[in-house]
Amino acid sequence: MGTKWLTPEELSTWVRLVAVVELLPGALDAQLRRDSALTHFDYYVLAMLSEAPERTLRMTALADSTTATLARLSHVVQRLEARGLVERFPCPQDRRATNARLTDDGMAKVRESAPGHVETVRGLVIDALSPRQLDQLREITDAILDRLDPGGAHNGFRQRYDPDRD
Amino acid sequence: MGTKWLTPEELSTWVRLVAVVELLPGALDAQLRRDSALTHFDYYVLAMLSEAPERTLRMTALADSTTATLARLSHVVQRLEARGLVERFPCPQDRRATNARLTDDGMAKVRESAPGHVETVRGLVIDALSPRQLDQLREITDAILDRLDPGGAHNGFRQRYDPDRD
DNA sequence: CTTCAATGGTTGTAGCGACAACTAATGGAA
DNA sequence: TTCCATTAGTTGTCGCTACAACCATTGAAG
Structure with missing residues (x-):
């Protein structure tokens, strides 16, 4: 059967x-590189840790919450550790971890x-959309993520965009 | 004044x-690497050229239509040329080009x-959304691109004022 | 108490993109 | 005509990510 092409x-x-994208x-x-010498992914990793109990997460959990592969995360955390922003230690309960x-x-x-x-995020995306469009976008991204990352951890997600949380 | 944090x-x-993203x-x-030995950006470049008159575009026009910098495009076209998929030649009218x-x-x-x-695009995005959501997504991405790429090709400005059109 | 597949993580390498520095051509002003 | 700011594009280098190969540990089957 022939390809179903895209309509205009x-x-x-x-x-x-x-x-x-x-x-x-x-x-x-x-913006983050210029103002803070961080990539967005660096920031995301640090933000996830800042919200975790004891500011600590297992690598696998961190990879899940940042939608990254373990290999990528390993390299990134290695660099962050060299800069003194993160430290790694073996998990006592499971010595693989x-x-x-x-x-x-x-x-x-x-x-x-x-x-x-946060100001950048508002300026580029959030403040460009109406409240209704924000709702629509959440449902749209939800539907796409079901295809893109089935079983992913896109629910129950906390993140450091509100520093009053700690 | 304090930061306006994101609401839940x-x-x-x-x-x-x-x-x-x-x-x-x-x-x-x-998918493209596995099946065709192309990156998505490679494909996009080839696709843009395939629809241009004479299958030819100036580097700047190609960069605009692919939302890439000229430097990135130059590297990519160099590789595509080495593979025999594209060829470059100086523009007779403007010898800089x-x-x-x-x-x-x-x-x-x-x-x-x-x-x-196209099958991948349908599977991951298009077919995951209702026709109404597709309309919503077009307006949402339009609004974001106004912030992200003001004056970009997405707003139709370049189309109407392109002297080489028709 | 072995065996062995699954899990958790690290590392080497190659390729791509960002940035800055650079060359070359154009077009307008003095 | 000369000057020079702008436009068009290329290239070198460095950092990041994907991929694959790899090692160590765990847990369950036999």
Whole structure:
């Protein structure tokens, strides 16, 4: 059976979505790199740790909550550890596992970079949309993630965008 | 004045959007790499050329339509040229400029990889959404692109004012 | 108490993209 | 005509990510 091509309306939406996924990561990286010497993924990792009990998470749990592979996370945490923002230690209960803990310097780093990052997120995305569009976007991304990452941890997710949480 | 933090609803939407922009490019790359030895960006470049008159575009026009920097495009086209899928030649009218033209091999490559790619796009995104959600997503991405890429090709400005049009 | 597949994580390497520095051509002003 | 800011594009280098290969530990079957 032949390919079911995209209609003009579908194509129009697709082209815009591609532009967003192509441009947004670079824009987030650029601001955080310039102001805090962090990539967006670095920030995300630190933010997840800052919300965890004892500021500690197992590598696998951290990988799940950041939608990254374990290999990628391992490299990133290695660099963050070299900068003194994170420390690793073997998990006593399961000696295969590694725990990653946010250091005090790491916590300070998150606190100082959060305001500028949140301002960027508002400026580029949140404040560009109406409350209704935000609702629509949440449902749309939910539906896409069901295909893209079935069984992923996109629910019950906490993150450091509100520093009053700790 | 203090930072205006994200509300729980805003955060919930943002987290999902981040997951999508983090996962989608990799998923598109994986399928195209596996089946056609192309990155998604490679495919996009070839596809843009395939629809241009004479299968030819100036580097700057190609960069605009793919939302890439000229530097990135230059590297990519260099690799595609080495593989015989594209060829470059100086523009006669403006000797600063370079034209990129899709070769017959390049055209064959696009034709053979298009069905699998479109199937992936449907499977991951288009078919996961209702027609209404597709409309919503187009307007949402439009609004975001106004912030992310002001004056970009997505707003139709370039189309109406492109002197080479028609 | 072995065996062995599954789990948890690390590391080497190759390739891609960002950034900055660079060359070259154009077009307008003095 | 000369000057020079702007436009067009290329290239070198560095950092990050994907992929695959790898090692260690666990838990359950036999």
